[in-house]
Amino acid sequence: MIRLQNLNKSYKLNGRTKVVARNINAVFPTGISVALLGRNGAGKSSMLRMISGAMLPTSGRILSTGTISWPVGFSGSFNGQLTGEQNCRFVARVYGVDTDEMRDFVEDFAELGQHFYLPFRTYSSGMKARLAFGVSMAVPFDTYLVDEVSAVGDAAFKEKSNRVFAERMSAAGAIVVSHSMVMLRRTCQAGAVLENGTLSYFHDIEDAIDAHLSNMERALARG
Numbered sequence: 312m313i314r315l316q317n318l319n320k321s322y323k324l325n326g327r328t329k330v331v332a333r334n335i336n337a338v339f340p341t342g343i344s345v346a347l348l349g350r351n352g353a354g355k356s357s358m359l360r361m362i363s364g365a366m367l368p369t370s371g372r373i374l375s376t377g378t379i380s381w382p383v384g385f386s387g388s389f390n391g392q393l394t395g396e397q398n399c400r401f402v403a404r405v406y407g408v409d410t411d412e413m414r415d416f417v418e419d420f421a422e423l424g425q426h427f428y429l430p431f432r433t434y435s436s437g438m439k440a441r442l443a444f445g446v447s448m449a450v451p452f453d454t455y456l457v458d459e460v461s462a463v464g465d466a467a468f469k470e471k472s473n474r475v476f477a478e479r480m481s482a483a484g485a486i487v488v489s490h491s492m493v494m495l496r497r498t499c500q501a502g503a504v505l506e507n508g509t510l511s512y513f514h515d516i517e518d519a520i521d522a523h524l525s526n527m528e529r530a531l532a533r534g
């Protein structure tokens with residue numbers, strides 16, 4: 312369970328204040344995949360960054376009874392001088408995963424060939440994304456945070472990514488940000504809608520999508 316307690320977050324930019332969380336109190340239950348919906352700029356990525364611990368709220372707390380991933384597919388923490396394989400081993404040690412198992416899983420999943428043994432800085436963006444997705448899936452978290460990663464690669468690779476993610480979801484939960492309702496319907500049972508700093512939680516993904524679409528229509532009508 313992830314509990315947001317009196318959560319506030321605002322940014323100050325060029326003398327203007329943007330509020331993305333206004334005294335939010337909410338619970339994301341354990342073992343459920345929740346879509347995080349909201350219009351562009353509503354604060355979805357900010358919310359995921361706060362839940363992952365990468366960014367602090369302005370005030371309030373986020374409490375969790377289980378482990379939470381970094382945003383799935385995020386490759387910003389890899390060391391460019393280390394090979395893909397060495398980065399894997401490093402992450403395995405940090406998260407207490409068997410290093411050989413992690414290496415074998417990621418090598419097989421990411422399909423990087425010899426690049427797996429070359430420095431990460433030499434990778435194409437697709438290779439980086441494949442390594443990052445593989446490493447994310449190799450660590451068993453209670454909740455995975457997913458920010459708009461439509462799987463990279465060809466159709467077969469996408470199919471494999473979806474399959475592995477679905478396997479992880481059988482024993483874990485997720486908070487998923489995506490503008491694709493197809494992807495969210497496929498992945499999530501529940502939904503939370505962020506609008507003007509307020510978060511509304513819906514146990515049924517369809518109710519969340521309805522609320523989100525209504526917000527979009529209202530915004531369009533306002534111009």
Ligand SMILES: Nc1ncnc2c1ncn2[C@@H]1O[C@H](COP(=O)(O)OP(=O)(O)OP(=O)(O)O)[C@@H](O)[C@H]1O
Pocket residue numbers: 322323324329331349350351352353354355356357358
């Ligand atoms: N570091 C920052 N400094 C100032 N403003 C920021 C910062 N990060 C985000 N913002 C602003 O906060 C708001 C929310 O951004 P965020 O990326 O969390 O929204 P989002 O819902 O994920 O958007 P999108 O759907 O467009 O990806 C936006 O108006 C953005 O410009």
